[in-house]
Each structure stands twice: as structure tokens, then as C-alpha cells.
Amino acid sequence: MKLEPAEHWMGHALDLAMLALGRTGTNPVVGAVLVLDGVAVGEGHHEVLGGPHAEINALRQAGDAARGSSLFVTLEPCAHYGRTAPCVDSIIDAGVKEVFISVRDPNPVATGGISRLEEAGILVHIGELRERALWENRAWRHWISNSRPYLVWKVAASIDGRIAAADGSSQWISGEQSRQDVQSIRGASQAIITGTGTVLRDDPELSVRDGSNRTPLRVVVGNRHIPADAKIFAGPQETIIIKDHSPQALIEELNSRDVVQAMLECGPRMAARWIADELIDEIVVYTAPILLGGGPSLFSDLEVTSISDKRQFHLHDMRRFGSDVRAIYTTKSWEV
Ligand code: AOF
Numbered sequence: 417m418k419l420e421p422a423e424h425w426m427g428h429a430l431d432l433a434m435l436a437l438g439r440t441g442t443n444p445v446v447g448a449v450l451v452l453d454g455v456a457v458g459e460g461h462h463e464v465l466g467g468p469h470a471e472i473n474a475l476r477q478a479g480d481a482a483r484g485s486s487l488f489v490t491l492e493p494c495a496h497y498g499r500t501a502p503c504v505d506s507i508i509d510a511g512v513k514e515v516f517i518s519v520r521d522p523n524p525v526a527t528g529g530i531s532r533l534e535e536a537g538i539l540v541h542i543g544e545l546r547e548r549a550l551w552e553n554r555a556w557r558h559w560i561s562n563s564r565p566y567l568v569w570k571v572a573a574s575i576d577g578r579i580a581a582a583d584g585s586s587q588w589i590s591g592e593q594s595r596q597d598v599q600s601i602r603g604a605s606q607a608i609i610t611g612t613g614t615v616l617r618d619d620p621e622l623s624v625r626d627g628s629n630r631t632p633l634r635v636v637v638g639n640r641h642i643p644a645d646a647k648i649f650a651g652p653q654e655t656i657i658i659k660d661h662s663p664q665a666l667i668e669e670l671n672s673r674d675v676v677q678a679m680l681e682c683g684p685r686m687a688a689r690w691i692a693d694e695l696i697d698e699i700v701v702y703t704a705p706i707l708l709g710g711g712p713s714l715f716s717d718l719e720v721t722s723i724s725d726k727r728q729f730h731l732h733d734m735r736r737f738g739s740d741v742r743a744i745y746t747t748k749s750w751e752v
């Protein structure tokens with residue numbers, strides 16, 4: 417019988433975790449697989465905030481087969497009484513023989529699982545597919561350590577870095593595949609932020625049209641009146657208007673609603689302000705193979721006059737979507 421390497425099972429556990437992206441609220445996405453004699457005997461993921469943790473779902477599925485098995489879990493099992501009982505106790509009671517953990521838990525309330533497992537005589541291996549595990553929970557990890565949402569700014573631009581033509585027209589710059597990809601960023605966010613200018617000009621709905629029934633809050637920032645029949649009010653998602661332009665007011669509102677990841681789909685002035693205040697954690701740029709000449713550029717008023725004032729980002733990933741290129745930039749490097 418061919419035995420799969422640890423990477424295979426951890427990859428599967430990470431795939432399971434990602435099934436719940438955008439549904440776990442202030443909790444991470446976590447996946448777990450129990451393997452006995454080279455065969456998966458139980459698997460599960462954390463499906464929803466308040467629900468059982470990934471390890472518990474996998475243990476329930478495995479039943480007695482958990483005894484002597486190896487557990488592959490994408491996050492250090494918890495050792496605390498929170499919404500649920502400590503996972504380490506269930507893992508120990510079930511007779512699991514060894515545990516592969518991708519990354520430690522940065523949540524000070526829940527950590528401590530690794531030493532509890534070791535004290536119980538269970539072999540613990542840490543670090544399998546660590547980079548991927550860090551990346552897939554980056555918003556939650558950021559939220560845990562910074563007490564504010566992870567902010568993703570998405571923008572579509574031409575080769576010459578314009579987001580509209582000189583007359584303001586901008587529908588559509590990016591292609592169909594890029595626009596479909598945007599749906600997954602929306603779905604992974606608990607809030608989508610835009611300005612009254614964008615709402616009045618483009619009449620966007622900012623919904624998640626991927627059949628997943630995820631309904632992020634829509635936040636419109638600005639003073640201009642929005643007609644009641646604007647698409648931003650359509651569908652099941654809640655929409656709130658915030659008249660205060662200051663990023664701080666918005667952050668407070670998002671924090672009061674437990675938003676872990678928020679996405680900005682806004683114009684260049686609002687984006688520049690958020691960049692200037694160092695609040696953008698990730699930029700997703702879809703570059704289309706077109707030139708637009710004299711239209712507005714990605715930013716206005718970024719207040720960079722000299723190369724020494726530049727804003728530095730890390731390129732995390734680059735990929736082709738139809739004839740567009742998607743580049744993901746982050747302020748912090750998630751590579752280790
Ligand atoms: C999860 N799912 O599969 C694992 C988690 O208050 P609770 O009981 O929901 O616990 C939340 C914390 O438990 C969470 O922040 C994380 O540190 C830890 N592990 N959480 O939601 C899981 N394994």
C-alpha cells in the first residue's frame with residue numbers, strides 16, 4: 417500500500433478549512449483529517465461560528481477508528497473552554513497517536529494545546545504547509561493581533577494604471593473571469609465598503625453572486641444623497657450609510673460589528689486616504705490589456721513627491737485571469 421506523505425493530508429485539511437471561508441465570523445477557518453493505516457477515517461472543518469471545531473467533526477466521523485490514528489489539523493488544537501470544550505481533551509480521550517499541526521494558535525485565550533498533547537504522550541509535528549496555513553487565515557490572524565479588520569482594496573486598471581477613461585466611463589475594464597474572481601473576495605469578507613461617488617456613478621449592487629449565500633454588510637461612506645431605488649439597497653444584504661469620512665469612524669463601526677475582513681471597492685480619492693493612513697493591508701489589482709490615456713489613475717493625492725516617500729508592498733501572487741493579470745500585494749510578508 418502506498419502511504420501518502422504528510423503534505424498530502426495537510427493539503428486536504430487546508431482544502432476542507434477553506435470550504436468555510438467567510439462563514440466563521442470572528443473564528444479562523446480550520447480543517448482536520450484523521451488517518452489510520454494510510455486511509456482517511458474521519459474528516460471535518462469548522463463550519464460556522466459557535467459550531468464544533470474541526471477536530472471534533474473529524475473525531476465524530478471516525479468514531480472508534482480514531483484510536484491509534486494520526487490527526488492532521490491546520491491550527492493548533494484549542495486548550496480552552498470557549499463556545500465549546502477544549503479540543504485537546506477529545507483528541508487525548510479518543511486515543512489519537514500523533515498530531516500534525518500546520519501552525520500555532522496566535523489567540524492567547526485558546527493556545528496551549530501543543531504542550532497538553534505532548535504531556536499526554538502524543539507525538540506532535542509542527543509546520544507542515546505552514547505558509548499556506550498562515551496565508552489562508554491571514555485576515556483572522558491580523559484581526560487577532562491588531563484588533564481591527566484586515567482591509568483588502570480591490571481595483572481594476574489599464575496597463576497605464578488608469579481606472580476610467582477621460583470622460584469617467586469605466587464599465588468594464590477587467591474581463592469576465594476577473595469579475596468572477598472578485599466574487600470570491602467579496603464572499604470572504606464580512607463587509608464591503610464603497611463611497612457615495614461610486615454608488616451614484618456605477619450603481620453597484622456589491623452582492624456575492626456565486627451561489628454561496630454569503631451576505632456581507634454593505635457600507636457606503638459619504639454625504640451625498642443615494643436614491644432609495646439604488647441597487648446598493650437591493651437583495652438580502654444589510655446596507656449602512658456612514659457620513660463621517662474618517663477611516664477611524666469606519667473602523668469603529670466595523671469593529672462593533674465583529675468584521676474580520678473588509679473589502680474596499682471605492683474610487684481613487686478614498687483609496688489614497690486609506691493608504692495614507694496605513695490602513696490597507698492588501699491590494700488586489702486586475703490589470704487589463706488596454707490603454708486608457710488621460711483618465712484618472714489608481715490614486716489621487718497620495719502625497720508621494722520623492723522616491724523616499726514611496727509606499728512599499730510585497731508581491732504575494734500573480735496569476736492570469738482570461739486576458740487580465742491579477743496581482744496580490746500585501747503590506748506584511750506572509751512568506752516564512
Ligand atoms: C475554531 N475552530 O476548528 C479551531 C479553533 O470560542 P470558541 O470555542 O469558538 O473558540 C475559538 C478559538 O478556538 C479560535 O479563536 C481559535 O483560537 C481556537 N481554535 N477555533 O473556531 C476550530 N480549532
Ligand code: ZN
Nearest residue numbers: 469493494503
Ligand atoms: Zn478547538
